[in-house]
Amino acid sequence: MVIDSDKYFIHSNGWWWGVDYRIIRRDGAGVVNINFDNSMPETCYIEGLSVVENERGKGIGQSLLELCELIAKQESKTFLSLSAEKDHPWLVEWYKRMGFCIYSIEDHTFLMIKCLK
Numbered sequence: 001m002v003i004d005s006d007k008y009f010i011h012s013n014g015w016w017w018g019v020d021y022r023i024i025r026r027d028g029a030g031v032v033n034i035n036f037d038n039s040m041p042e043t044c045y046i047e048g049l050s051v052v053e054n055e056r057g058k059g060i061g062q063s064l065l066e067l068c069e070l071i072a073k074q075e076s077k078t079f080l081s082l083s084a085e086k087d088h089p090w091l092v093e094w095y096k097r098m099g100f101c102i103y104s105i106e107d108h109t110f111l112m113i114k115c116l117k
Contacts, residue, residue, distance in 0.1 A: 011024075017037055017038055019035070020036070023068075029055040030060045030061065031049075031050055032064040033047040034046050034068050042078040043079045043113075046065075046080060046081070049064055079113050080116060081114075085108060092112070098114070
């Protein structure tokens with residue numbers, strides 16, 4: 001995996017259920033957590049993505065999503081998935097612009113997916 005170590009710090013943990021990664025920008029502007037759950041062998045789940053409010057609109061979130069895609073493809077995953085809160089419609093629209101679509105609707109969230117192949 002090729003990640004600019006001057007720009008990002010990556011930490012991984014192996015668990016009984018799979019592996020998770022935390023990718024943190026060294027300048028503190030953003031972080032993303034992703035999971036590879038053995039029970040969902042084709043999917044990489046984005047557990048959380050966050051960008052510091054005054055750093056938004058600078059492509060940081062997009063670059064973090066691109067790193068998720070890179071890792072997922074290297075792990076031979078077919079899909080990225082995430083949950084987006086219904087009460088954050090701007091975020092749902094942003095994920096749509098990043099190539100995600102709504103797969104299912106829960107009480108307070110949309111399950112969104114992106115095909116990588």
